[in-house]
Amino acid sequence: MKKLVRIRRVFQLFFLVLFIYILWSTTYPLTGLLPPETFFKINPIVMVMTALSGRIMLAGLSAGLAMIVLTLLFGRFFCGWVCPLGTMIDITARLARRDRWGRSMRTGKARLIKFGILFLVFIAGLAGIQAAWVLDPMVIMARFVSLNLIPAATQALDSVFVFAMTTLGMRETLIDAYRWLKESFLGIQPHFFAHAGGLFLFFALIIGSSALAPRFWCRCVCPLGALYALAAKAAWMRRLVDICRHCTLCIPRCRMGAIREDMTYDKGECILCMDCVYDCPQHATRFGIVPRLREKEPEHRTGISRRSFLLLLGLSLAALGRRVFAAASPPAGTPAGSGIIRPPGASGEEAFLDRCVRCGNCMKVCPTNGLQPLMLEEGLEGLWTPRLVPEIGYCEYLCTLCGEVCPTGALRRLDVEQKKRTRLGLAVVDRSLCIAWAHGQECLVCEEHCPVAEKAIKVVEHRGPSGVVVGAPVVDPNLCVGCGICQNKCPSRPDRAIRVFPY
């Protein structure tokens, strides 16, 4: 029974699996059925706010706007039927047996918080600051899947196979299956990400907030939910109660707390989960498309007051003015003033931060695992943005994947010829550590791996301490692109004798 609820769950699971599949297939050679940025393109917060803060027209902006139009017709169907974070919240609540507990919890005015967050994001966008990423559900879910879930799952499965083949001695039986798995969904090496614990903690807090009230995140915090709530006020899809005996059973059971004491409901809060259809003992609750109701709904002042709206408008204009004023003065500081190497195709630090939504796609796709999330090395505004860590993985010379999967163009799409000319930094030989320079031993591993066709690392003759003449590396700054393969492969330990510095 509960046919509509079951259909909803099937949709939720389908989109959750699709979401994970898309990120899973965000890897070389990028032959997934759907483009890696699919879920971001249909996300109006990410697309509109980035377009706003970056002052650009983004390709695929229309998909986000189409979602708003759909919400104008059908209400917050996205939150109840599509959103993978919402599905994760529903699943964990059910596993924790909290899906029916605490539903009487009233969130009251706390639900207004999400509108405040949405306006802050909007104002920040007007001022040219990208803030959509902080609390956007799609971004949060993508980071969890790409940087926590998939690495943990692949590492665990890989370990089980390796344990069975080494310690249990089942190599002959399993090796072919293992090789097939590695080429299909295990990937040739499990990725690791710095600070994955911090990322997971953030995600776990959001999931755990359901302990306060069911779907607390969706009720009170989510800025995408807030945007859809505003649009859903006008929705044609309505909850229709044919016979109501005011038993009030549906009120505490509504996971969004959308049904009021007077038995009316807040269309902006309803996510069409269809629970109330079956909670109603009269079997008289249904949903239907009705463009206009005959009698007017009673006024409910739950939205934003006129005074606050004007205040917010004034604030945003002030912020705009500040931005225009600031543009006249020179940009503050050099881009990447610290030791951060950005991925290829990142244009100037400020423009990059305006566009990057920290979705983790570039880090997921990087074939060498060299792209890692920053913590606070670049301040709060650099949180979870990608950096190249050559000692973990270098930038593959002919690879252009990170630009191809970036949903907002924070990393530009480069063709291979452009990529070969893209500089990330400059390699510097530390002659006090270099095996050839300091010890007079043959090495030249850096020169061997240098991918530039004319070799950005040149060999000069050097007479070492023992009197033997060996070839020693010298970097040609005009040719070096800073890919970091020399640093990655340098055998000097514990510190590499050739390192890439931001250019």
Added chain:
Amino acid sequence: MEQPQSFFNRRVTRRGFLKLLGALAVTLPAWSLAGRHARAGETNARPKKGIRGDHDLVVAEGADPYATTVKAVEALGGMGRFVSKGATVVIKPNIGWDRTPAQAANTHPEVVAALIDLCLGAGAGRVNVFDATCNDARRCYDNSGIREAAEAHGASVYFTNDWDAVKARFAYESPMEGWPIVRDAVACDTFINVPVLKHHGLTRLTIAMKNLMGVCTGSRGTIHQGIGRKLVDLTDFISPELTVVDATRVLLRNGPQGGNLADVERRDTVLASTDPVLADAYACSLVGVDPGELPNLVAAKARRFGLSDLARADIAHVA
């Protein structure tokens, strides 16, 4: 009051605890010893079969890499000499770099394809093709064209895994002692080394002996210190039954990766030999390099390993 006894709330008695300790003392050393069959001083190198060809070295010339490779192996005595029925064969080309066949940094896919056909024609049970690459393995396997060609001709192509290696043990003192070697490269009936001749910054040229670095896993950068001696020991450890050198086109400068087609010249030559040292020494002459410039050939000569004196070798030319 008597507590119900179950597995979890059983009281630990002194006798029980001592029994447990005793059991562990017996099983743990047995467990850890179970996987170690070999004793010190015993090598786990591939056995030397001592198969000779009709000549020491065959130099085949021709514009078509596939046909030239077939000619070279036929003139050496045919693949049947090296591959027995049902044998597991490893073909180890150079797939080290993310480069196209025309850029000459990897073995020509048609040379690999010809060898696979010859092996399967001789009755090989299974032909494995792999290399521990320098660039991202998937890009190397794809862009070298070797995966596509090898799979089309019936070989199994796969990536190496660092955990799936054996530690090399030598009967003599060696700087390569304990180095992890890809397990399948050691545990095979026939090993065919298929290098590409090209320029190299450290060893002047990289040919057959240097190509064997591709069966080593681990942090290979340290092999570069004292590389001559290490390559000799590695070659001795693997002892390939057959060496086929791809010199159809040669990267003359900016090796071993290249990337610039102006650095590539055609030589239309394939070498086949049972002696990797002789193959290296002869390949030098194709590009006018003195074998004395290659540290591995210097070390081989000093150790009297292989035949590096071309004047004493039986070299056949086929065109």
